[in-house]
Amino acid sequence: MLVIDRLTFRYTESEHPIFKNISLSLRKGEFVSLIGSSGSGKSTLLKIIAGLMEGEDGHIYYEGYEGNRLGKIGYMPQKDQLLPWRKIIENVLLPVEIRSSNKEVEKEKATALLKEFGLSEVANEYPSRLSGGMRQRAAFLRTIMTGSDLLLLDEPFGALDAMRKQDMQRWLLSVWERLGKTIFFITHDIEEAILLSDRVLVLRDGEIEEVSIPFSRPRVPDMIFGHEFIEYRRLLSEKIREKNHL
Amino acid sequence: MKNLKKYYQSILFFLLVLIIWEIAVRQDWVPFFILPAPSMIIAGLWKYKEQLFTIHLGTTLYEVLVGLFFSVVAAILLAVGMFFSKTIQRIFYPILIVSQTIPLIAIAPVFALWFGYSLWTKIAAVILFSFFPLLVNLYDGLKMTKDDLMDLLKTMGANRWQIFRKVQVPMAIPSFFSGLKVVAVYSITGATIGEWLGAESGLGYFGRRMASTLRSDGVFASVLLLSLLGLILFIIIGWFEKLTLKNRR
Ligand SMILES: Nc1ncnc2c1ncn2[C@@H]1O[C@H](COP(=O)(O)OP(=O)(O)O)[C@@H](O)[C@H]1O
Numbered sequence: 092m093l094v095i096d097r098l099t100f101r102y103t104e105s106e107h108p109i110f111k112n113i114s115l116s117l118r119k120g121e122f123v124s125l126i127g128s129s130g131s132g133k134s135t136l137l138k139i140i141a142g143l144m145e146g147e148d149g150h151i152y153y154e155g156y157e158g159n160r161l162g163k164i165g166y167m168p169q170k171d172q173l174l175p176w177r178k179i180i181e182n183v184l185l186p187v188e189i190r191s192s193n194k195e196v197e198k199e200k201a202t203a204l205l206k207e208f209g210l211s212e213v214a215n216e217y218p219s220r221l222s223g224g225m226r227q228r229a230a231f232l233r234t235i236m237t238g239s240d241l242l243l244l245d246e247p248f249g250a251l252d253a254m255r256k257q258d259m260q261r262w263l264l265s266v267w268e269r270l271g272k273t274i275f276f277i278t279h280d281i282e283e284a285i286l287l288s289d290r291v292l293v294l295r296d297g298e299i300e301e302v303s304i305p306f307s308r309p310r311v312p313d314m315i316f317g318h319e320f321i322e323y324r325r326l327l328s329e330k331i332r333e334k335n336h337l
Numbered sequence: 338m339k340n341l342k343k344y345y346q347s348i349l350f351f352l353l354v355l356i357i358w359e360i361a362v363r364q365d366w367v368p369f370f371i372l373p374a375p376s377m378i379i380a381g382l383w384k385y386k387e388q389l390f391t392i393h394l395g396t397t398l399y400e401v402l403v404g405l406f407f408s409v410v411a412a413i414l415l416a417v418g419m420f421f422s423k424t425i426q427r428i429f430y431p432i433l434i435v436s437q438t439i440p441l442i443a444i445a446p447v448f449a450l451w452f453g454y455s456l457w458t459k460i461a462a463v464i465l466f467s468f469f470p471l472l473v474n475l476y477d478g479l480k481m482t483k484d485d486l487m488d489l490l491k492t493m494g495a496n497r498w499q500i501f502r503k504v505q506v507p508m509a510i511p512s513f514f515s516g517l518k519v520v521a522v523y524s525i526t527g528a529t530i531g532e533w534l535g536a537e538s539g540l541g542y543f544g545r546r547m548a549s550t551l552r553s554d555g556v557f558a559s560v561l562l563l564s565l566l567g568l569i570l571f572i573i574i575g576w577f578e579k580l581t582l583k584n585r586r
């Protein structure tokens with residue numbers, strides 16, 4: 092679905108590159124997480140994949156093609172970015188308006204999904220009336236309404252407290268399993284990454300290392316206490332920090 | 338009710354001043370032709386009510402509204418022009434900055450020279466005082482959208498025009514209203530000055546005529562009306578603002 096081939100990127104000429112020759116690929120229907128310490132370049136990678144920036148070297152192929160990706164990939168930024176002057180339903184339909192597809196059909200789809208996401212009651216409310224978790228769900232739904240098969244989520248649960256986060260993780264997994272989308276998910280929470288993903292990519296010092304997570308699905312929240320799970324936590328936290336110890 | 342609680346100290350003080358003022362004039366501590374008592378001002382309002390309300394208020398209001406209309410239209414056109422075209426921006430931005438540093442009132446006599454006693458002297462004066470603050474606020478408002486939000490729209494495939502319409506314009510509205518509220522009062526200043534330069538009617542003209550014949554109650558009555566006009570205009574705009582922005586945080 093997406094292939095990155097030896098990508099190199101830096102913000103300014105003089106700077107140390109944020110990515111040095113990184114390669115990765117995402118397969119259709121996968122849930123892949125990207126972890127790394129803050130400032131390691133996670134958000135930057137997402138913006139590049141979404142098509143907002145170009146690498147100075149390397150290739151990116153989406154659905155086999157190299158070229159403009161704007162308007163083709165669903166991107167959910169770190170802050171929800173709901174527009175305060177639009178009702179939730181209008182916020183959710185923003186991508187539909189932008190690509191001016193059949194609004195009636197899409198509105199029906201959005202209404203059904205709002206219901207599934209537990210947002211029907213606030214469909215005609217403004218974002219300021221919603222809790223953090225609801226806002227995240229609305230922003231996620233807006234991302235789905237782009238109609239893209241690949242969804243890029245930038246730390247969607249970063250600002251939520253532990254309890255809400257667990258609920259949202261379970262909810263995200265159920266939605267993903269049903270909709271069959273490909274999700275590329277950024278987090279700095281190792282536990283979250285293992286719980287949700289088929290694979291975890293560790294970004295450190297401009298390089299990417301991959302760890303497969305073989306746990307079967309559907310996954311239950313209790314698995315985080317399992318012996319094997321803890322082994323993966325240890326492995327990943329070592330990988331994130333490795334260099335700093337030397 | 339809540340407002341009353343918040344402002345009651347200020348209102349009390351104001352009443353106190355009025356009472357002392359009234360007493361001071363009635364006791365002849367201050368001559369009434371210099372400073373008429375509040376009751377005399379109200380009486381003056383009544384005495385000149387025919388002229389004030391049927392002629393002068395209407396003229397001034399007309400000048401203000403027409404001037405504001407032109408200012409808003411011109412400010413929108415130029416703000417959008419500057420926003421989209423680097424060239425227009427480069428031409429006008431320095432002028433904008435300079436306009437903030439020169440005493441605009443000094444330019445006003447030029448309008449009398451050009452337009453004489455016609456309404457256009459006054460309308461031009463209103464525009465002179467309201468155009469720049471409107472333009473500055475609008476232009477700043479249009480530029481306020483954060484890159485993160487622009488990025489989001491771009492990933493949806495939005496073109497520049499869509500980003501402008503769906504995000505940058507709504508984002509500029511609060512700033513536009515702040516400008517409009519400031520200008521509500523400026524525009525009345527402009528109309529008054531315009532009328533001083535040359536007019537046959539209007540509250541500013543009336544005030545000056547009264548002053549030249551030392552009828553202080555008439556002067557103060559027109560001052561009171563002009564102040565109220567500014568206040569009412571401000572309140573109306575504030576009310577529209579609230580209505581428009583009520584759902585935003
Ligand atoms: N627009 C930008 N211009 C220059 N440097 C940037 C810009 N955005 C981010 N950076 C830098 O790039 C690095 C990676 O940032 P980011 O991708 O936001 O990291 P993360 O999301 O992993 O916390 C940081 O050191 C940050 O300071």
Ligand SMILES: [Mg+2]
Nearest residue numbers: 133134135169
């Ligand atoms: Mg980030």
